[in-house]
Amino acid sequence: MSVAPDLISGFIAFILTLLVFSYLLGDNPFFRAAIYLFVGVSAGYIAAVAWYQVLWPELISPLLFGSPGERILLTIPLVLGLLLLTKIIPPLSKIGTPAVAFLVGVGAAIAVGGAVLGTIFPQTGATINAFDLQAAAAQDVSPAEQIFGASILLVGTISTLVYFQFGARRFSGETIRRSRLVEGIALVGRIFIAITFGVLFAGVYAAALTALIERLTFLWTYLGSF
Amino acid sequence: MAVIRCPVCGKPNPDDLELCQHCDSSLKPTTAELDGVSEMIRPGEAPTKKVTAELEQTLPAWLRGARKSDQTEDKEETPSDALSPPPQKSVSIEEPAAEEDLPNWLDGLEAEAESDEEEVPDWLANLQTETPVSAEETAEPEDEPDEGRPAVDEPITATSEPVAPRTGELIATPEGELPGWLADLQAESGEAAETPGEDLPDLIVESEQQAAELPADSEPAAAETAGTEKGLPDWLAKLSAEEGPGAPPAEEPSRPAPASTPGEELPDWLSAETPAAAPPQEHEPEPAAAQPAQEELPDWISRLPADETPAGAKTEQPAEAEAAPDWLSGQGESEAAQPSAPVESAAESASPADNAAPDWLSRMSDVSPEMPAQDAPEQPAAASDDGVPDWLSSLPAVEQNIEQQPAKESTPALILDEETISEDDMDAIFSMEMPDWLSTLSPEEKEATAGEGETPAPEESPASLESAELPSWVQAMRPVESVVPESPGNEDIEHVIAREGPLAGLNGILPVGPGIGPFNKAQAHSIKLQVSESQQSSAALLEKMLSTESEPRPLSTPPQVLPARVLRWVIALLMFLAVGASTFAGTRMTPLASLYPPEVGAVKDVINSLPDNAPVLLVFDYEPGFAGELEAAAAPVVDHLMLRGERLTILSTSPTGAALAERFLRNTQADHGYQSGQQYVNLGYLPGGSSGVLSFAMLPPAATHETIDGLPAWDTPPLQGVSSLADFAALVVLTDSMESGRTWIEQTSGYLDDTPLLMVVSAQAEPVIHPYYESGQVDGMVSGLSGGAAYEQINGRPGLGRQYWDAYSIGLFMAEILIAVGGVLNLVAAWRARQTQQTDED
Structure with a gap:
C-alpha cells in the first residue's frame, strides 16, 4: 500500500516534468497547465501552512484557550490582521492603512538596521583588514599574496563605485563627459562588474544544470522503477 | 453814505x-x-442741505443789482462791473445732486432736461409762454425793482457784478429750457445785438426778434414786459413793478438800440439782459466801474478770500473783455457789426472776450451732446430747496476783502460758436442740471486758464474757450463727468478722481478701489521667454538628449547562422544528450577535485568542533525548484551532523521549507534513522521574513511554540536546554536566495555570540554570500553541487554530489563549448558583416 502513493506522486511528478520540458517547443498549453497547477498547489499549500502553522497555533488557539493576558496581547495582532483584510475591499481599504504602515515601518527599520550593522560596517572593516599582514601571516598567507588580493579587492571596490559616478563636465565642443581619470577608473570598474555578472550567470547556470540533472535522474529513476 | x-x-x-x-x-x-463758519467748502465736500427758505428774503442785493445794474442809483457803476460774469457762482449754486435738491429756479432747467413740460415750474412755464412777447414786454422786468422778487429765482453769480450780455454770441438755449436766473439775466440783456437769424438757435432768434421789437429806449419795453403778468410769476411781477421806476435813467441811453432782425424776436431774458449790458460797452472802462460794482456786492461775496474771488474784473484789460461772459461777448460782436460807435467799441472788446473764453467752454459743444441729461442728478447737492445753497449760507463774511481787492480775474464767459453748436447741442447743454461750463471745467483747466487769463486766446480759433478760474468750492461742485477722465486707469494715481461719494470730483484723494489701494498701471511683462545663452545651450542639450532617448535604436541583429527556434532545439538536444547520457548511464568518469575550497573545509572543521548531541539549528530556506541542488549540497553536511549525533532543529522562513526539510531527511538521510520529535524537531514555518528572523534570534521560544506535528516545541528533546539562539551549537542555513542568506546573517549576527554560522547555498547565491565568509561573519560555506561534492569527498561518503558530478561536469563542459562556439560564430558573423560593409563602402 505504501508503494501506491509513491507511484502516483511519482507519476504526477513525471508528467509535470515533461510538461515543463515542453517549453522547449515554445509556450504551449501543457507548459501553462503545469505552471497554473504549480501556482494553485503552492497557494493552497501556503494557505494550509498559514492556518495550521501560524493562525491557529499562534493566534486563534491562544485567544480561545489562552490565559487572559495572552488574549489581551493577542487582540493587537488580531485587530491589525482584521484591518489588513480590509485592503481587499476598496471602499474599506483605507482602514487597513495603519496595519500596512505598521508592517512597512517595522520591516524597513529592521532591514535598515540589519543592513547597517550586519553588512556595511562588517564589510567595510573586512575591506580594510584585507591589508592586515599580521593576520595574513597568522593564516600562513604570504604578504605578497595578501597585498595582491587586497589590492584587487580595493581596486575592484573603488572602480566599481566610480563607475556609478555620473557627474560630468562640459568640455569644448559642447561635449559633456566625465574626466579622463574618472573614465579610466570607471572602465576598470566596468570590467569588475562584468566579471561579477559572469560569476552570477555561472552560478545560475550551475544551479539550473543541477536541477536539470536532478530531474533527468528522477525521470530515469522513475522509468527504471517499472 | x-x-x-x-x-x-x-x-x-x-x-x-x-x-x-x-x-x-x-x-x-x-x-x-x-459768519462764524470760517471754513470754506473744501473741494469734494458736499454742502449740507439746509432749509434756506428764510434766506429768500435776504438774498443779497447784488443779485437784484445784476438785473438792474444799469439802473442802480450809483451812476458811476461801470458796465464792466455789471458784466462781471455771473455764471461761475450762479452755476455753482445750480449744481444739484438730485432732482429733489434742485432749487426752485433750477426746477425748470431740470424739467427741460427731461423734456417734461409738466415739471416746469409755473413761473418758468409762464415765462416761457411769454417768450414770444414783444421786446417791450420782456424788457419790463429788468426795470422792475427787486422788491418782492424771490431771491431764489435770482441767479447767484460768482461775482457780485451783475452780468450784462455784451455781444451777439449768446447762449443758444432752447426755448423754455432756461432757468429762472438765466432768464432774468437774459431779460436784462434784452437789447441783444442782432445776429443773423439763420445762424442762431431759436432762442437767440427769438431774443433777437424781441430785441428788434424793442425801441431804442428799453425802459418802456421793459415796462411793457413787466406788464405781462401772465408770463411772469408773482415775485417777478413784483420785482418788475418795483424796479421799473427805480431804474437809473443814465443807463437807458447807453443801451444800444436793438438791431432787430425781421421776423425774429428776442427772448424775454435776452431782452431784459441786453439793456444792462449795453452801457458798459459804450462807456466806462472797467477800473472805474470796479468800485461801484462792488458796492453792489453782497456781504458774502465781499468777504470772500482774495484767492477765491472768482470773477474780479481785470484792471489791465477792458472790462467788457475780461468780465463779460463770452456769450455776452459774442453778443457784443454782433453788436459790433452795427454802424454805431458804441457797437464798434464793443467789437473791439469782443476779441479779448473771445480770448478769455475758457477751454471748457470751447469743448462744451463737443461734450454736451454726449452727456445725457440723466447724468446730471449724479451731481452733489449744492443748493437747498429754496435755491440758496448751503455753501452760500455758510460763506463767511468777506465782503471787505472783496472790496479791497481789485478785480483781476476775468470771469469765464459762456461762449458758444454759433457755427459749430447746433440746436441739439444747445439742448444737450441745457438739459443738464448744472451749467455745462461748470461741468466741463477741470481743476487743471482752471489752473491753466488762470495763467492765461491775462493773455487773450488766439482769435483764429473761435471754438477754443478760455478756461475760467474758479474758486475751490466751485471746483468741488463741478460735475463728476466733467472731471473724471474716461479712462482713469491710464493716468497716474494723482489724477484718479473719485466718481461718487462726498469726495466725488476730487482727484488724488481716494484709492482706486476700496481696499485695493492705489493702483498703478500694470507693469508690462514681455511674453518672450528671457533666457540666457547658457540656458539656451543647456536646453538644447537636454532636448538633444531627450530626442536621442526617444529615438529607438536600431537593434544590431547579427546575421543568424540558424533560426532561433532551431538553435534552441539544437542546444537543448545537445544538453539533454550530454547530461542525460551521463545520468542514464550512471557513469563515474569525472573524478572529484582533490582540492576543495577553504570555506568547505571550514564547515567541516566547525562541525567537527561541535560537541556530540549538541543542538543544531537547520534553516531550510529554499524553494522547491532548487531542491535538487540544495539537497545535493546540504546532504553531506547534514549527514556529517547526523553522523555526529547532533540534535537537529528545523526551521524555515519559506512556507514550503518545512515540507522540503521532511523530504530532504526522508530522501537523503533516511539511513540515519532520525525521528521527528526525538532526534530532530521541525518547527515549521517562521512567518515575518526579517522580522521573524529577528524575533527568533532575540527569543526563539517566543517566536515559535509548536512543532509541525503540533507538539510543544521547546519541550521536545532536540530543544532541551535551548532558550536562545546562542544556545544552539551551530546555525546552518540552507538557502538558494542571496536575500534570505543575507537576512539570516544580518539579523542573527548580534545574537549568535560564539555560535558558528554555516551556509549551504545555491551556486547562484554564492557570489553574494561569499564576502560574508571572507569577512568572518560566516564561518563556513558550501555552495552548489560542487561544494556538496567536495564535502562528500572530505567526508569520504559519496552521495548525490558524486552521482550528479559526471552529468554536472559534462553539462558545464557542454556549456563551455556552446559559449565558445557561439562566441566564434558571433565573431565570424561580425567579421563578415564588417567585410560586407567595407565592400559596400568601396
Missing part, C-alpha cells in the same frame, strides 16, 4: 443800519449768522 436797499421792501436805507427803517427787516444778509 452809502445806501443799501432793504432786501424785503427794496427801499433805500443807510448802510449803517441793521434793520430796514421801513419794514424792520434785516438789511444784512442772513448769512451773517454764518
Whole structure:
C-alpha cells in the first residue's frame, strides 16, 4: 500500500516534468497547465501552512484557550490582521492603512538596521583588514599574496563605485563627459562588474544544470522503477 | 453814505443800519449768522442741505443789482462791473445732486432736461409762454425793482457784478429750457445785438426778434414786459413793478438800440439782459466801474478770500473783455457789426472776450451732446430747496476783502460758436442740471486758464474757450463727468478722481478701489521667454538628449547562422544528450577535485568542533525548484551532523521549507534513522521574513511554540536546554536566495555570540554570500553541487554530489563549448558583416 502513493506522486511528478520540458517547443498549453497547477498547489499549500502553522497555533488557539493576558496581547495582532483584510475591499481599504504602515515601518527599520550593522560596517572593516599582514601571516598567507588580493579587492571596490559616478563636465565642443581619470577608473570598474555578472550567470547556470540533472535522474529513476 | 436797499421792501436805507427803517427787516444778509463758519467748502465736500427758505428774503442785493445794474442809483457803476460774469457762482449754486435738491429756479432747467413740460415750474412755464412777447414786454422786468422778487429765482453769480450780455454770441438755449436766473439775466440783456437769424438757435432768434421789437429806449419795453403778468410769476411781477421806476435813467441811453432782425424776436431774458449790458460797452472802462460794482456786492461775496474771488474784473484789460461772459461777448460782436460807435467799441472788446473764453467752454459743444441729461442728478447737492445753497449760507463774511481787492480775474464767459453748436447741442447743454461750463471745467483747466487769463486766446480759433478760474468750492461742485477722465486707469494715481461719494470730483484723494489701494498701471511683462545663452545651450542639450532617448535604436541583429527556434532545439538536444547520457548511464568518469575550497573545509572543521548531541539549528530556506541542488549540497553536511549525533532543529522562513526539510531527511538521510520529535524537531514555518528572523534570534521560544506535528516545541528533546539562539551549537542555513542568506546573517549576527554560522547555498547565491565568509561573519560555506561534492569527498561518503558530478561536469563542459562556439560564430558573423560593409563602402 505504501508503494501506491509513491507511484502516483511519482507519476504526477513525471508528467509535470515533461510538461515543463515542453517549453522547449515554445509556450504551449501543457507548459501553462503545469505552471497554473504549480501556482494553485503552492497557494493552497501556503494557505494550509498559514492556518495550521501560524493562525491557529499562534493566534486563534491562544485567544480561545489562552490565559487572559495572552488574549489581551493577542487582540493587537488580531485587530491589525482584521484591518489588513480590509485592503481587499476598496471602499474599506483605507482602514487597513495603519496595519500596512505598521508592517512597512517595522520591516524597513529592521532591514535598515540589519543592513547597517550586519553588512556595511562588517564589510567595510573586512575591506580594510584585507591589508592586515599580521593576520595574513597568522593564516600562513604570504604578504605578497595578501597585498595582491587586497589590492584587487580595493581596486575592484573603488572602480566599481566610480563607475556609478555620473557627474560630468562640459568640455569644448559642447561635449559633456566625465574626466579622463574618472573614465579610466570607471572602465576598470566596468570590467569588475562584468566579471561579477559572469560569476552570477555561472552560478545560475550551475544551479539550473543541477536541477536539470536532478530531474533527468528522477525521470530515469522513475522509468527504471517499472 | 452809502445806501443799501432793504432786501424785503427794496427801499433805500443807510448802510449803517441793521434793520430796514421801513419794514424792520434785516438789511444784512442772513448769512451773517454764518459768519462764524470760517471754513470754506473744501473741494469734494458736499454742502449740507439746509432749509434756506428764510434766506429768500435776504438774498443779497447784488443779485437784484445784476438785473438792474444799469439802473442802480450809483451812476458811476461801470458796465464792466455789471458784466462781471455771473455764471461761475450762479452755476455753482445750480449744481444739484438730485432732482429733489434742485432749487426752485433750477426746477425748470431740470424739467427741460427731461423734456417734461409738466415739471416746469409755473413761473418758468409762464415765462416761457411769454417768450414770444414783444421786446417791450420782456424788457419790463429788468426795470422792475427787486422788491418782492424771490431771491431764489435770482441767479447767484460768482461775482457780485451783475452780468450784462455784451455781444451777439449768446447762449443758444432752447426755448423754455432756461432757468429762472438765466432768464432774468437774459431779460436784462434784452437789447441783444442782432445776429443773423439763420445762424442762431431759436432762442437767440427769438431774443433777437424781441430785441428788434424793442425801441431804442428799453425802459418802456421793459415796462411793457413787466406788464405781462401772465408770463411772469408773482415775485417777478413784483420785482418788475418795483424796479421799473427805480431804474437809473443814465443807463437807458447807453443801451444800444436793438438791431432787430425781421421776423425774429428776442427772448424775454435776452431782452431784459441786453439793456444792462449795453452801457458798459459804450462807456466806462472797467477800473472805474470796479468800485461801484462792488458796492453792489453782497456781504458774502465781499468777504470772500482774495484767492477765491472768482470773477474780479481785470484792471489791465477792458472790462467788457475780461468780465463779460463770452456769450455776452459774442453778443457784443454782433453788436459790433452795427454802424454805431458804441457797437464798434464793443467789437473791439469782443476779441479779448473771445480770448478769455475758457477751454471748457470751447469743448462744451463737443461734450454736451454726449452727456445725457440723466447724468446730471449724479451731481452733489449744492443748493437747498429754496435755491440758496448751503455753501452760500455758510460763506463767511468777506465782503471787505472783496472790496479791497481789485478785480483781476476775468470771469469765464459762456461762449458758444454759433457755427459749430447746433440746436441739439444747445439742448444737450441745457438739459443738464448744472451749467455745462461748470461741468466741463477741470481743476487743471482752471489752473491753466488762470495763467492765461491775462493773455487773450488766439482769435483764429473761435471754438477754443478760455478756461475760467474758479474758486475751490466751485471746483468741488463741478460735475463728476466733467472731471473724471474716461479712462482713469491710464493716468497716474494723482489724477484718479473719485466718481461718487462726498469726495466725488476730487482727484488724488481716494484709492482706486476700496481696499485695493492705489493702483498703478500694470507693469508690462514681455511674453518672450528671457533666457540666457547658457540656458539656451543647456536646453538644447537636454532636448538633444531627450530626442536621442526617444529615438529607438536600431537593434544590431547579427546575421543568424540558424533560426532561433532551431538553435534552441539544437542546444537543448545537445544538453539533454550530454547530461542525460551521463545520468542514464550512471557513469563515474569525472573524478572529484582533490582540492576543495577553504570555506568547505571550514564547515567541516566547525562541525567537527561541535560537541556530540549538541543542538543544531537547520534553516531550510529554499524553494522547491532548487531542491535538487540544495539537497545535493546540504546532504553531506547534514549527514556529517547526523553522523555526529547532533540534535537537529528545523526551521524555515519559506512556507514550503518545512515540507522540503521532511523530504530532504526522508530522501537523503533516511539511513540515519532520525525521528521527528526525538532526534530532530521541525518547527515549521517562521512567518515575518526579517522580522521573524529577528524575533527568533532575540527569543526563539517566543517566536515559535509548536512543532509541525503540533507538539510543544521547546519541550521536545532536540530543544532541551535551548532558550536562545546562542544556545544552539551551530546555525546552518540552507538557502538558494542571496536575500534570505543575507537576512539570516544580518539579523542573527548580534545574537549568535560564539555560535558558528554555516551556509549551504545555491551556486547562484554564492557570489553574494561569499564576502560574508571572507569577512568572518560566516564561518563556513558550501555552495552548489560542487561544494556538496567536495564535502562528500572530505567526508569520504559519496552521495548525490558524486552521482550528479559526471552529468554536472559534462553539462558545464557542454556549456563551455556552446559559449565558445557561439562566441566564434558571433565573431565570424561580425567579421563578415564588417567585410560586407567595407565592400559596400568601396
